[in-house]
Amino acid sequence: MNRGIAVFSGNANRPFAEAVCRHLEMPLGGCDVFEFSNENIFVSFSENIRERDVFLVQPVVSPVNTRLMELLIMIDAAKRASAGRITAVIPYYAYGRSDKKDQPRVPISARLIANFLEVAGADRVLTVDLHAGQIQGFFNIPLDELTAYPLFAEYFRSSGLERPVVVATDVGGAKSAAKMANRLGSDLAIVDKRRTDNSEQATGSRVIGDVRDRECIVIDDEILTGGTVAVAARLLRERGARSVHLACIHPLFTQGAVELLDAADVEELVFTDSVPVPEGTFRRVSTRVISIAPLIGDAIHRIHTGESVGALFS
Numbered sequence: 001m002n003r004g005i006a007v008f009s010g011n012a013n014r015p016f017a018e019a020v021c022r023h024l025e026m027p028l029g030g031c032d033v034f035e036f037s038n039e040n041i042f043v044s045f046s047e048n049i050r051e052r053d054v055f056l057v058q059p060v061v062s063p064v065n066t067r068l069m070e071l072l073i074m075i076d077a078a079k080r081a082s083a084g085r086i087t088a089v090i091p092y093y094a095y096g097r098s099d100k101k102d103q104p105r106v107p108i109s110a111r112l113i114a115n116f117l118e119v120a121g122a123d124r125v126l127t128v129d130l131h132a133g134q135i136q137g138f139f140n141i142p143l144d145e146l147t148a149y150p151l152f153a154e155y156f157r158s159s160g161l162e163r164p165v166v167v168a169t170d171v172g173g174a175k176s177a178a179k180m181a182n183r184l185g186s187d188l189a190i191v192d193k194r195r196t197d198n199s200e201q202a203t204g205s206r207v208i209g210d211v212r213d214r215e216c217i218v219i220d221d222e223i224l225t226g227g228t229v230a231v232a233a234r235l236l237r238e239r240g241a242r243s244v245h246l247a248c249i250h251p252l253f254t255q256g257a258v259e260l261l262d263a264a265d266v267e268e269l270v271f272t273d274s275v276p277v278p279e280g281t282f283r284r285v286s287t288r289v290i291s292i293a294p295l296i297g298d299a300i301h302r303i304h305t306g307e308s309v310g311a312l313f314s
């Protein structure tokens, strides 16, 4: 193996893959990914990839099942074209919330997706902030999980907040929020959020930690309906927070999220470009995008040259 890197994109977020390639100072490879009239997806690489180190960039975002299928078929096509090594680059890994059997007769879909990727022929996976770190264990191939939390810490450090408090939106997110608080040298608070069923309704009523007159950074791994962070923002205001800054790694913004967040009493909404969000989506709330394209580009370079990926975070 090794006639150099080749990077290709599915249809999920081509501008993102182009940004990764700009960082790598190389062109995005030619690959047609389209559907026939019977909705069958077809893939055709327009250049020779025999023995190349191939990276297929595809966040699994709406329409989720189509984008997933595109990625699987791209992997199959690359394998049959004799690629030397195939890495699925998945900035957002869907189905991550289905990572355990916590009710009777339910699937573990995150594991199923891992199986699909392996069976299709992926040799490695490169992803960013999985919903739960243990999803790594669903793979029998090497997986590099990057994290964008340090980029958020850097952003908020430079934005001049006074004695900020990092707020986790539930107990599950406390560990990641604590790491960010450590990087910022700030305090940690936790919202006691609970879900009682499979509806997407989050409830929260308590804040653990002191937020009165403090600048609060609410950080979550993903925002779907916006309910979780909106509830957190309201609770923090009720408890006397001086300012509320919302941040998330993966901005899915599903139904109603845009209206809800536009109406929230917050200073700003910060998110990465792991999921495409068209410009002008929000009218009222001030938004800030932190690009993870350079981080992914650096990781691709290191995977290719056999350097440490972990060193990116030390």
Ligand code: R5P
Pocket: 169, 170, 172, 173, 200, 202, 220, 221, 222, 223, 224, 225, 226, 227, 228, 229
């Ligand atoms: C939950 O465990 C996650 O960390 C997020 O809090 C959740 O996915 C956000 O969903 P929503 O925006 O619909 O409340």
